Amino acid sequence: MEQMPAVAVRRLSVSFFGRAVIRDVELSLPGGGISVLVGRSGCGKTTLLRALNRLNGEFPGCRTTGQVELFLRGGRHVVYPGGDQPPLELRELRRRVGMVFQTPQVFPTSVYRNMALPLQTVADCPGTELDGRIEAALRQVDLWREVHDRLQTPAERLSGGQQQRLCLARALTLEPELLLLDEPTASLDVHAARHVEELLLRLVEHYPIVMVSHSLSQSLRLASTLLIMGTGGTSPRACTPEGLDERTLEALLQETKEDAPCVTR
Amino acid sequence: MRDAGFRCFQAAARLSAVLVPAFVFILLGYLLWRGLPVLGTKLLFAGVPPLDAVSGRVPVWDGLWPACAGTFRLVLLTVALALFPGVGCGLYLAGLATPRQKHVFGAAVDMLAGMPSIVMGLFGFMLILFLRRTFFPGANTGLLLAASCLALLVLPVLIVSTREAVESVPETLKLAAAALGMSRVQTLLRLCLPAAAPGISGGVVLAVGRAAEDTAVILFTGVVADAGLAAGLLDKFEALSFEIFYISAQYQDQEELLRGFGAAVFLLLVSCVLLLAARVLERAFHRRWQGKR
Ligand SMILES: Nc1ncnc2c1ncn2[C@@H]1O[C@H](COP(=O)(O)OP(=O)(O)O)[C@@H](O)[C@H]1O
Numbered sequence: 122m123e124q125m126p127a128v129a130v131r132r133l134s135v136s137f138f139g140r141a142v143i144r145d146v147e148l149s150l151p152g153g154g155i156s157v158l159v160g161r162s163g164c165g166k167t168t169l170l171r172a173l174n175r176l177n178g179e180f181p182g183c184r185t186t187g188q189v190e191l192f193l194r195g196g197r198h199v200v201y202p203g204g205d206q207p208p209l210e211l212r213e214l215r216r217r218v219g220m221v222f223q224t225p226q227v228f229p230t231s232v233y234r235n236m237a238l239p240l241q242t243v244a245d246c247p248g249t250e251l252d253g254r255i256e257a258a259l260r261q262v263d264l265w266r267e268v269h270d271r272l273q274t275p276a277e278r279l280s281g282g283q284q285q286r287l288c289l290a291r292a293l294t295l296e297p298e299l300l301l302l303d304e305p306t307a308s309l310d311v312h313a314a315r316h317v318e319e320l321l322l323r324l325v326e327h328y329p330i331v332m333v334s335h336s337l338s339q340s341l342r343l344a345s346t347l348l349i350m351g352t353g354g355t356s357p358r359a360c361t362p363e364g365l366d367e368r369t370l371e372a373l374l375q376e377t378k379e380d381a382p383c384v385t386r
Numbered sequence: 387m388r389d390a391g392f393r394c395f396q397a398a399a400r401l402s403a404v405l406v407p408a409f410v411f412i413l414l415g416y417l418l419w420r421g422l423p424v425l426g427t428k429l430l431f432a433g434v435p436p437l438d439a440v441s442g443r444v445p446v447w448d449g450l451w452p453a454c455a456g457t458f459r460l461v462l463l464t465v466a467l468a469l470f471p472g473v474g475c476g477l478y479l480a481g482l483a484t485p486r487q488k489h490v491f492g493a494a495v496d497m498l499a500g501m502p503s504i505v506m507g508l509f510g511f512m513l514i515l516f517l518r519r520t521f522f523p524g525a526n527t528g529l530l531l532a533a534s535c536l537a538l539l540v541l542p543v544l545i546v547s548t549r550e551a552v553e554s555v556p557e558t559l560k561l562a563a564a565a566l567g568m569s570r571v572q573t574l575l576r577l578c579l580p581a582a583a584p585g586i587s588g589g590v591v592l593a594v595g596r597a598a599e600d601t602a603v604i605l606f607t608g609v610v611a612d613a614g615l616a617a618g619l620l621d622k623f624e625a626l627s628f629e630i631f632y633i634s635a636q637y638q639d640q641e642e643l644l645r646g647f648g649a650a651v652f653l654l655l656v657s658c659v660l661l662l663a664a665r666v667l668e669r670a671f672h673r674r675w676q677g678k679r
């Protein structure tokens with residue numbers, strides 16, 4: 122089944138203080154399903170993911186060249202300046218491309234305010250709609266039943282798995298059109314990780330997901346497209362997970378690693 | 387051998403730890419022992435009916451009431467003047483300034499922090515002299531000038547505590563806010579500032595203490611021994627810290643000296659009330675922001 126792409130990456134290079142982390146990456150990601158990025162630690166997975174919502178720019182010494190195109194509602198948008206159209210405004214880009222990090226980043230405030238803050242500041246949500254949208258997002262991540270009577274308690278009081286689902290819900294309140302997840306289960310116990318995985322399989326019906334995974338077995342469970350990234354920050358190699366098991370995937374990873382020297386320039 | 391060395395170290399450390407509460411205890415104990423017996427409405431109002439004295443209908447000449455009220459107003463005015471620029475500057479330094487600006491502004495703040503209060507008082511006094519010769523021949527020292535100079539004095543405390551509290555918000559949280567689409571200013575004002583509230587309130591507490599105890603600044607800028615209740619912001623005023631200094635320099639009999647101890651106890655009380663108020667406000671805010679329980 123051929124799908125419209127959600128993301129197209131063209132000759133993307135990112136460097137920090139002159140040290141290249143990813144070079145000339147070409148990539149196309151399908152508009153549905155979960156694309157899982159795997160690779161050795163430090164090979165630039167997080168950097169590639171952050172390039173999709175321009176988050177690398179928050180770090181000092183970062184330089185990005187090349188282009189990222191997003192195919193969202195309302196057609197094609199470019200992320201970086203220098204394309205054939207003006208790039209998406211930062212706030213709009215980040216609202217439409219939600220992101221969840223490796224460790225749950227809950228704000229040191231109540232559950233309710235965690236959800237309300239981005240709604241108020243980014244989505245300009247009127248006060249009357251606040252409660253409804255918060256409840257809807259919390260229901261989407263199975264959290265409503267667990268926290269509906271503790272909305273006013275500190276979010277840091279929740280368990281790790283609950284915190285990560287809260288972060289997911291916080292991104293979902295903004296009604297994103299693409300989700301970026303950076304090892305979302307790496308800091309969770311097996312049980313909580315499974316819960317998040319089930320959730321992702323449900324959410325993918327509504328949002329295309331790009332995620333980095335630290336676990337090969339998880340990648341095989343979730344991926345509709347596997348992206349195997351070699352060291353040296355070159356273009357990841359795309360393949361389908363059909364017929365793969367952990368051993369062959371591990372071998373593929375090894376192979377891609379050895380391919381790395383074929384960097385041009 | 388090493389064991390004995392460790393024992394020695396442990397004993398020394400414990401001794402220094404005990405020293406602080408011991409001194410606090412002795413200090414407070416002595417103060418209360420001398421001050422408490424003279425404490426009462428007579429010391430405060432010198433026979434004037436309290437209600438009349440508090441409302442200012444009947445002037446109090448011998449009591450400590452005008453000095454109490456003066457210190458209270460002085461401290462409130464000082465904090466009111468210093469809070470906004472202090473917190474604003476701290477926020478700017480922590481969140482928006484370039485490294486170069488941080489360096490330059492930070493050095494200026496450090497210099498201001500190192501300024502002796504007597505110099506600050508002298509500066510206020512020179513300012514009035516300058517104003518008299520130039521634009522306002524009628525300019526004179528008073529409550530507003532004293533509070534302004536004190537505000538300058540406590541500004542670094544507020545700036546540094548705000549800056550440190552805001553900078554201690556983890557980078558990863560700021561990154562998460564940025565990833566949600568919040569701008570830097572929104573992150574600073576809506577996330578970092580409330581998260582830094584306990585630190586800022588700590589700074590306010592220090593500022594209150596500093597403003598309440600300072601005598602050098604107000605000596606030059608409008609405090610007098612017998613102003614009564616200051617009617618307005620530009621009038622001369624009384625203050626407890628100066629009252630203590632004045633009494634201890636001028637006392638003629640034991641009873642007058644005891645009045646000095648009474649004033650010291652009152653100064654302590656006024657500070658405590660203000661500090662408690664600051665803490666209660668901060669707690670209430672924090673509970674609202676962070677969630678209950
Ligand atoms: N903000 C940054 N500043 C400097 N170097 C960075 C920064 N982010 C990532 N890097 C470097 O880029 C390389 C890839 O990092 P990352 O994308 O986090 O790898 P991965 O997520 O695959 O483990 C690492 O060598 C890391 O040191």
Ligand SMILES: [Mg+2]
Pocket residue numbers: 166167168303
């Ligand atoms: Mg990573």
